Amino acid sequence: MRSGYGPIGLLLVSMIWGRLFPREIISLFSFIKREAYSSALMHWHGKYYSFDGRQIRFYLIARTVWIPITDIERIVEPKLEKHEIEALGFQYGKIPEQRAMGVTEGGLLQLLKPRTEGGHTNYKMIRFKRWLLASALVNVKRLPKSAIKNIH
Structure with missing residues (x-):
């Protein structure tokens, strides 16, 4: 792979993945957000x-x-x-x-x-x-x- 094709290839692959798995990607980001909130705040909850x-x-x-x-x-x-x-x-x-x-x-x-x-x-x-x-x-x-x- 020659230099210069890396960013373009990454863009094309991410567009294809976005088309094939939109629900999974959205649920992954929702899961990451919930886990970050939980790990950051639940330890403090009520203390x-x-x-x-x-x-x-x-x-x-x-x-x-x-x-x-x-x-x-x-x-x-x-x-x-x-x-x-x-x-x-x-x-x-x-x-x-x-x-x-x-x-x-x-x-x-x-x-x-x-x-x-x-x-x-x-x-x-x-x-x-x-x-x-x-x-x-x-x-x-x-x-x-x-x-x-x-x-x-």
């Missing part, structure tokens, strides 16, 4: 939420909601103290099947309690707690079973 522009990940593992401590530290004011985290006991630790350290839903509510109740309340923390209880945690817990198995 990522945002509060005031800051991302928070939620993991539903064995009916327990886990939140990475790094995500919590970006939002909670005043900053978390080491003794607060240690006081959580079993509600703080390595998130099952993940590499990150985190707290359970109960542990997060325990961390928010002194920030939302009493004389030194913080309006942002009150909003955060309301958002957690009314939107985020409710949605994470009611994910369909098909999405839960993809969350692991």
